[in-house]
Amino acid sequence: MGAPPSSDGSRAPARPLPGAGVERRTVAEGAGVAVFLALALFGVPALRNGYWELVLQTSAIYTIVALSLALLLGRVGMISLGQVALLAIGGWIALRLGFATTMPFLVVVFVTGLITGVLGTLIGLPALRLSGLHLALITLMFAAAITLLLEATQFPNGGGGFLGHSVLTTAPSVLHRPGFASDDAAYYRLVVVATGLMFLLVVAHVRSRAGRAWAAIRQSEAAALAAGVNVTLYKLWALALASFMTGVAGGLLAASGGGLTVYQFPTQNSIILLAVVLMGGIFSLWGPVVAGLLFEALPALLRTWGLPADLLTILFGLGVLQVQLTAAAGLASQVPRDLARLARLLGGAMGRRRGQELPG
């Protein structure tokens, strides 16, 4: 009973917060991001290869979709197989707004994100009480329904009415690019910058109150509730954020190439997206980048080599197995870890040799 009275925090450890190791890692990661962004923004257009520029542009857009799925899966523990369908919805909304209003491009994309965010949240609402496999099945059903619906309505192409589609014209369903990014290289850069902004949005969330609440929810809803977290609210917030980002991606996709067609969004793409997101890794922010490249650039690579596209499904299946068996955190964390191990091995060998030269 003789505990010394103390409530002034004098027992608090004097160590700095967070540890110095974390800071060094942050600097290294920041440098990696800067180099990657510089390559993406200036290296790729310098190649002057229109085909690969378009492929990488689409990869960047799918990176946003992968990021939204990785956020739900890796940070909150919710499986959604409906992200590709939401992407199609985002594309539809952006086209509809683009043809019906005179809003500037960036505003169209932003508003598309907001509307998709609301829709995605509403769709997720009944699914909130479900988890795991049930949530996956419900969202997959939703994706299939959207595919059917789109086949009936098609994408807006400047026609009248609410649906905005006219069968009388052959006009493509394409969104007008902004004046400052009308040529392909400039639009590609715009997409890369927008993708970067989505990553910033996610990082800001993960490092804040919401990210800490999600971490608790993912591990144990009971522990989250006992800590005072309004679990329903934070799950809805995650759904809204993921849907917003996917809507933005849809808007960007609507202006990216020759226009949107319903064949771009088959239901099985939702499952393939899940496979590449798992392969890329759901805990590292590099994971979605890898996933976007696997989703868009790998098929393009196979095409240029003249290999059958079905090979992809097999590759992705094997890839998910490999990742789950050997590195559940995904490729994006496996590669740096292997590199770090190599560096330690080399460093250790050199350190030992140097150590021998030192006087004992």
Next chain:
Amino acid sequence: MIEISDLTVRFGGVTPIDGVSLRFPGGTCGLIGPNGAGKTTLFNVLSGFVSPTSGSVRAFGDDLLAMPHYRRARWGLRRTFQTEQAIEALSVFDNVAMVHEHTGGRRSRRRREVLDAIGLVGLEVDPGELVGTLGARERRLVEIARAVVGEPRVVLLDEPAAGLPEEETEHLGRMIRRIPGERGALVVLVDHDMSLVSACCEITAVLDFGHLIASGPTPEVLRDERVRRAYLGTEEEL
């Protein structure tokens, strides 16, 4: 003070709590009973994870059962879990800070109060360390720090000493005894380690098959004939 009146919980055919009326006046109170007696279920009723079939719970004059479960932490109800639930993906500091920020703790006082809670439980690790890298003992202490940060009014500890070696349990007991005085909270301690319960709790209640079979000063309760019979044939010693 917690006042439980005529509480009954039913899961289908099981009645883990059967007409229990009980008062925890303050300080550190013990809640014991053989396996399956209903101790964790009682905690789950207090935290709102289980809705009772009938009965009422008042805590410091407030009707606890009327509050939504996530609101109870803000009111001041905190708990640890029988299977420890510190958040692996967060650092020690963030584990405690997230409880502070979701229970209405003031931002300007966050850092100090979080470090204070970490200090109170005697955690001697870098607060920036990820909880996933810590050992079992330290994770339990993180969980207790989560339960005492800010302004707790009721702290429920569900078998905090489970799996700890004897010296550690003594340290734990000293720490638990400090919570009521330093944090101003009522502590309810569930544990199978009778020396820990005796050392921490002036009064203790005993559940057996969902019934309250004894309550009062801890030494008397442990000598009670009915309590000894309830524990007869179990591995535990009184």
